[in-house]
Amino acid sequence: MIKLFSVKEKQKKEAASANGAKGVKQSAGELRLQKDMSELNLSKGTTINFPEGKDKLLIFDITLRPQEGIYKGGVFNFSFNISTSYPHDAPKVKCKTKVYHPNIDLEGNICLNILREDWKPVLSINSVIYGLEYLFLDPNPEDPLNKEAAAMLSNNARQFESSVQASIHRGAYIDGNYFPPCK
């Protein structure tokens, strides 16, 4: 332990010189993101963009291009918004592309467990991107956010696939909503 009473003068002197050589202030969340980014492994077809430049890691966009499955051929954009309390708090992710998907609603909300109730600080940006890719390979009708889409997938998987493909390539009205082409 320290006895401040006796060191107060020394402390005063050193405080003046101590602040000379420090890096730009940044949050613990940003520090952790630097690690995440240096280790990011993007699958084929997935790209990342930092709209505010290489030193502003808290906001970025991810683009997925599924290479197989029901959503093959589509291009899907996601916005990532990371709070300074990352990784305590999960990244905030929205789907910017209007997509007919049982786990994504028309406002771009995504039902992915690791984005909400199962988020843990040991997870990373990589885990979230894998999660999103998985959601497009294997949409889950059990946990619907768009229940019409979930119902169609459960009842008639072939019709679901052709509706999705039509919306991706030509744009289509499904359940009364228009989904513009996204290829």
Place this chain on the structure above:
Amino acid sequence: MELAGRWCDLDMLLTRQGNLVGPGFEPDPALREFLQEDCRILCVGAGGLGCELLKDLALSGFGNIDVIDMDTIDVSNLNRQFLFRMKDVGKPKAEVAAERVMARVAGVKVTPHFCRIEEKPIEFYSEFHVIILGLDSLEARRYMNQVACSFVEFDAAGSPDPSTIKPMVDGGTEGFKGHARVILPGFTPCFDCTLWLFPPQTKFPLCTLAETPRSAAHCIEYAHLIQWDRERSGEEFDADSDEHMKWVYEKALVRAKEYGIPGVTFQHTQGVVKNIIPAIASTNAIVAAACTLEALKIITMCSTGMNNYMMYVGTDGVYTHTAAYEKDPACQMCSPGVPFEVRPDMTLSQVIEALKADPQLGRQLNEPSISYGATNLYMRGVLEQATRDNLEKTIGELVGGDGSVIQVNDRKLLAPLRVKLRFPAESADANGMVH
């Protein structure tokens, strides 16, 4: 008015030897003088805990107290934030609290700062001997932790220099539970060393909210997270706006009726949306007392300090437990930067090669990425192209100078490695010796 004998209890502690005194303690009336005249303490927060802390500090002999808080007084604060009255509603908490404490305890000077903690320059915080926290958010605690940790200096062996330590005492309460902890950055675990202590907030799966709501909270979260975006898209939800809160409440009520779920009230809506847990005045009082005592012990050494975390649970009787948490040796906030000597005219690429060639550091590095503060100097992977040009720049132009700490990231490392760059003295002396 100075009451006769006001400080006799304090003098008992400060002017007598004892079995429980802290290391190096010498009884001395000058200790009280120091406490009252020279010692400066900063109280962060003037809310439930803050009011208790300010009162306790003033009555324990602290003569120069600063208080910082960005909030104004709300009517719902008055039941426990006892320094405030009905007529103060709407005024800055820091200013009213300072005025009230000075009016009640003669000789105390309380200086208010009505602003956000981030608005103050780092020099502001360096002036205080001790910082005491009465905060309600993890984010603000982490910010203050970063501030406190930024002062500590390490020697070549990685030991912290005691004179650079900014002691911090943190209090926290949630309903009937509370904690007090002492953080001596570099010596004892900092906030980030034990971040895992904080349980994540309970969150419901979006699909449950959308499809199978079972509780009032589910209906409220649905209105707040999904209906708001759908019906008022483009508009930012503001939890402090009455109109917004009422909108969410009404939507939640309709949804709850639809599913036959009882229990949606305006108050519950506020609680869910703002994540409010009712504050208990006695918990604040107990935690603030423990924190103030620790601050007094740090300053005067009149007794051995807490080691280093005390929890309090008041739900069933009174339960407390003190545990010594351990430092995370790789903590990004308080671990020492490994000293590493470079010449300012070396290129970043040469510095990276030198790091990899170092017998100690090199073993942990394979493909290192380098950042300096928020600036990414060279990043592997997705930012490689954007940072490649820096490889040919000299380290002297990329960092702030001798003593700059860079972060090294590598797949082989569990956490970023902090490296403190040492530039050799300008001119090597006649023997060509570099220290």
